[in-house]
Amino acid sequence: xxxxxxxxxxxxxxxxxxxxxxxxxxxxxxxxxxxxxxxxxxxxxxxxxxxxxxxxxxxxxxxxxxxxxxxxxxxxxxxxxxxxxxxxxxxxxxxxxxxxxxxxxxxxxxxxxxxxxxxxxxxxxxxxxxxxxxxxxxxxxxxxxxxxxxxxxxxxxxxxxxxxxxxxxxxxxxxxxxxxxxxxxxxxxxxxxxxxxxxxxxxxxxxxxxxxxxxxxxxxxxxxxxxxxxxxxxxxxxxxxxxxxxxxxxxxxxxxxxxxxxxxxxxxxxxxxxxxxxxxxxxxxxxxxxxxxxxxxxxxxxxxxxxxxxxxxxxxxxxxxxxxxxxxxxxxxxxxxxxxxxxxxxxxxxxxxxxxxxxxxxxxxxxxxxxxxxxxxxxxxxxxxxxxxxxxxxxxxxxxxxxxxxxxxxxxxxxxxxxxxxxxxxxxxxxxxxxxxxxxxxxxxxxxxxxxxxxxxxxxxxxxxxxxxxxxxxxxxxxxxxxxxxxxxxxxxxxxxxxxxxxxxxxxxxxxxxxxxxxxxxxxxxxxxxxxxxxxxxxxxxxxxxxxxxxxxxxxxxxxxxxxxxxxxxxxxxxxxxxxxxxxxxxxxxxxxxxxxxxxxxxxxxxxxxxxxxxxxxxxxxxxxxxxxxxxx
Numbered sequence: 190x191x192x193x194x195x196x197x198x199x200x201x202x203x204x205x206x207x208x209x210x211x212x213x214x215x216x217x218x219x220x221x222x223x224x225x226x227x228x229x230x231x232x233x234x235x236x237x238x239x240x241x242x243x244x245x246x247x248x249x250x251x252x253x254x255x256x257x258x259x260x261x262x263x264x265x266x267x268x269x270x271x272x273x274x275x276x277x278x279x280x281x282x283x284x285x286x287x288x289x290x291x292x293x294x295x296x297x298x299x300x301x302x303x304x305x306x307x308x309x310x311x312x313x314x315x316x317x318x319x320x321x322x323x324x325x326x327x328x329x330x331x332x333x334x335x336x337x338x339x340x341x342x343x344x345x346x347x348x349x350x351x352x353x354x355x356x357x358x359x360x361x362x363x364x365x366x367x368x369x370x371x372x373x374x375x376x377x378x379x380x381x382x383x384x385x386x387x388x389x390x391x392x393x394x395x396x397x398x399x400x401x402x403x404x405x406x407x408x409x410x411x412x413x414x415x416x417x418x419x420x421x422x423x424x425x426x427x428x429x430x431x432x433x434x435x436x437x438x439x440x441x442x443x444x445x446x447x448x449x450x451x452x453x454x455x456x457x458x459x460x461x462x463x464x465x466x467x468x469x470x471x472x473x474x475x476x477x478x479x480x481x482x483x484x485x486x487x488x489x490x491x492x493x494x495x496x497x498x499x500x501x502x503x504x505x506x507x508x509x510x511x512x513x514x515x516x517x518x519x520x521x522x523x524x525x526x527x528x529x530x531x532x533x534x535x536x537x538x539x540x541x542x543x544x545x546x547x548x549x550x551x552x553x554x555x556x557x558x559x560x561x562x563x564x565x566x567x568x569x570x571x572x573x574x575x576x577x578x579x580x581x582x583x584x585x586x587x588x589x590x591x592x593x594x595x596x597x598x599x600x601x602x603x604x605x606x607x608x609x610x611x612x613x614x615x616x617x618x619x620x621x622x623x624x625x626x627x628x629x630x631x632x633x634x635x636x637x638x639x640x641x642x643x644x645x646x647x648x649x650x651x652x653x654x655x656x657x658x659x660x661x662x663x664x665x666x667x668x669x670x671x672x673x674x675x676x677x678x679x680x681x682x683x684x685x686x687x688x689x690x691x692x693x694x695x696x697x698x699x700x701x702x703x704x705x706x707x708x709x710x711x712x713x714x715x716x717x718x719x720x721x722x723x724x725x726x727x728x729x730x731x732x733x734x735x736x737x738x739x740x741x742x743x744x745x746x747x748x749x750x751x752x753x754x755x756x757x758x759x760x761x762x763x764x765x766x767x768x769x770x771x772x773x774x775x776x777x778x779x780x781x782x783x784x785x786x787x788x789x790x791x792x793x794x795x796x797x798x799x800x801x802x803x804x805x806x807x808x809x810x811x812x813x814x815x816x817x818x819x820x821x822x
Contacts, residue, residue: 227296229254237262240297240332246290254285256298263299263314263356265332267292270316273353275380278439279450281311283355295332302328302360306384309449313386315357316349319364321396333358337371348372354410355380355387361422363394370403378411378436382468383448383494385417389431395421395473398567404429410436411452411463415483420471425568427479433466434486434511444661444738446652448495454488455661456737457649459593459744460514460537462487469524473498475566478506480578487512487536491526492519499524502562505554505581509534513588514742516540520547520598527562530554530581537589539608544596544620551583553604553630582606582631590616590745591636594688595649597621605631612636613643616745619705620647621686628695628718641699641722642713644688644757645729646706648736648744665736665744672706672755680758680778681814683712687760692718700773702749703757704729710758710778715767721791724761725775726754753816754778763788771796777817784810790821797822 225244229235229252236255246264248254256262264272264285272290273283302313318328323341331339333356337346342365349358349371358373368390379387389406392399399422406415406429415431418424438453446455453463466485469476474496483490483506490508493499501518508517508531515536520526521543528551533539540549552558559578563570582605585591591614592600600615600622608614614634615624624642626632634641650663683689688709693716700723703711713724727749736743751774758778763769763786770789782788788807790796798805801815 237296237298240295242293242295244291244294246294246296248285248287250287252287254296259301260298261301261312261314263297263330263333264290264353265295265297265330266290268333268335268350270330270333270351270356271353273356275354275378278441281309281380283353297330297332299328299330304384304386306381307449309381311381311384311386313357313360314355315360317344317359319359319361319366321363323364343367343369344371345369346371349374351375352377354378357385357388357391359390361392361397361399363396365398367400367402368404371401371405373404373406375408375413376410377413379413380452381449382412382414382417382465383470385414385419387412388414388417390415391417391419392422392424393419393471397422399424401426401429404431406431408464409434411438413464414466414468416467416476418469418474418476421473422471423475423567425477425479426481429481431466431481431483433464433484435463438463446659446661450658455652456741457651457661457663457744458541458595459589459741460488460516461741462512462515465489465492467491469493469499469501471496471499475500477502477504477562477566477568478508479504479568480506482507484509484511485515486510487515489516489519490535491517493521493524493526494519495522497522500566501526502566503528503531504559504562505530505578507532507534510536512536517585518549519543520549521596523547526550528552528583529558531583533583533585533587535585535587537587538591538593539585539587540592540600542592542594542596542598542600544594544598547596547598549598550601551585551606552602553580553582553606554578555580555604585609587611590614591634592616593745594618594620594622595647599623601625602632603627603630607633607635609635610637612638612746613640614699615642615690617642617644617688618647618649618745619645619707619709620688622688622690624690625693626691626695627693629693632695634697634699636699639699639722640702641697642690642701642711643729643747644703644705644709644711645745645747646704648731661738663737667731667734668706675708675756678708678756680710680754680756681760682710682779683760684710687712690714691716692720694718698722700724701759702727702729703754703759704747704749705757706755708756710760712760714762714764715769716764717766719768719770721770721772723751723771723773723775724759724769724777725751726757726759726778727751751776753818771819771821773821775819777819779812779814780807780817781812782807782809788819794821796820
């Protein structure tokens with residue numbers, strides 16, 4: 190095992206300034222290098238050929254410091270990376286900015302670490318580069334690694350600070366590595382959180398097993414992400430804290446959904462912000478957060494973006510947003526997202542489910558469940574660690590909705606999970622869903638506005654092609670007039686593409702509305718459950734007629750007017766032991782009652798039911814279809 194220190198690197202890599210600094214042939218005048226001082230004047234280009242250490246660096250406006258082709262130069266002052274900034278919005282290159290830098294000034298020359306994401310290649314710079322053979326001294330800017338101990342398999346108690354742009358603290362590729370008690374502080378913008386350009390920690394490659402234990406990570410800047418798992422890597426973050434805060438977008442940045450250029454959340458999700466705490470990308474990548482705290486200011490805390498076979502897990506962790514808007518987790522593609530025994534304090538949603546085959550589970554951190562995940566994900570937890578983990582239930586507190594579907598997906602809530610939200614527990618924007626809530630061990634749904642499930646038409650206007658780029662300048666306009674009946678769609682049947690939800694062994698108090706306009710039924714199944722509320726097709730209308738980036742917070746917020754279904758059936762199945770107490774007028778298209786199920790009015794009121802205009806009694810063991818109206822008087 191090789192011990193690598195910042196001092197050993199500097200001794201090996203430092204030469205006299207005059208020997209390693211060569212004026213470029215195109216320079217208008219020779220830059221000055223005297224003793225431990227370097228001065229680069231306006232219009233001058235200074236080319237470094239090796240790592241250099243001086244006491245004073247002065248760069249005038251228009252002065253440039255470069256490295257040989259295929260190399261990068263990084264400036265540190267007193268052990269902190271600084272002075273670097275992107276040369277253009279949407280670009281990939283950085284340069285040392287004009288200024289006077291005094292102290293322990295090190296200019297580190299490293300071979301490029303080019304990382305290609307879609308159409309762009311980013312020249313990564315990082316304090317610590319770990320490859321298959323351990324720490325790569327050439328690619329590491331060890332002048333930015335302070336304190337602690339660094340070996341080829343472990344870094345313990347180190348700190349990395351950056352106030353420049355697009356500098357990564359740790360980059361691990363196809364290696365097994367452990368970071369114990371690192372302290373990482375990055376202030377300044379990153380560039381691309383799909384690639385990790387400017388992130389605190391990146392684990393990438395199918396042979397990577399990266400463990401962060403006792404980490405303290407704080408960032409402030411545009412897409413200055415805390416932790417990224419990519420390209421098949423397995424990343425475990427335990428006993429750690431990751432917090433990210435928004436930065437200031439470049440004045441000429443224009444919001445886009447083109448991921449190589451995206452630096453802020455698409456407002457069409459009902460969110461704002463320009464940094465998320467983590468990201469999980471690529472194929473078969475895994476990220477697990479155990480006994481950790483992960484917060485983003487807005488946007489998202491635990492994100493999943495693109496790829497396939499991705500697995501995101503939070504166990505006994507505290508996750509959320511410090512601002513008004515943001516999500517806890519994100520599930521796209523065929524991602525599997527599991528939240529066990531965790532507390533979520535989120536601005537907008539516990540999870541955004543973007544489909545088309547996402548699977549999400551919120552439950553308890555039972556010993557059996559955690560042991561199974563340890564085995565499945567290869568977490569490598571010791572018997573002592575497994576035994577020490579307390580068994581907890583998940584609690585979600587959301588400032589807006591519980592869960593939002595703008596893609597198909599499966600969502601399961603069980604154990605003692607409690608979902609508290611200001612608005613609807615489930616917001617389904619016209620998507621195919623399979624929601625399952627098992628209350629047999631105490632799970633509860635507590636929407637403050639009294640709506641458990643709200644189905645609406647997708648109100649995401651989507652991006653607009655502007656000059657060949659997809660920009661976030663669309664406008665949602667509320668449809669006018671009544672929807673036109675689709676005679677080919679059966680509002681009385683359950684289809685595989687419907688918005689379906691099953692509730693087992695739970696007492697529910699709240700309403701269920703299907704306000705879509707086009708061919709999507711709400712299919713509700715109750716197993717041994719009680720429900721008190723309205724279940725109905727509805728006309729759902731936003732509070733405003735148009736929504737754009739200026740009033741994005743209006744997305745998803747609607748007022749329901751119950752009415753007979755057009756293309757939005759309400760199909761109810763009251764299975765064994767289930768009772769529905771109808772609290773207001775409800776319009777259904779199908780209802781089936783088990784032999785011991787019942788539909789009733791609240792105490793002191795009377796329930797009237799008609800099917801296709803004919804008075805009907807909903808007897809146990811019967812099924813009715815058609816235009817069903819239930820009124821309470």
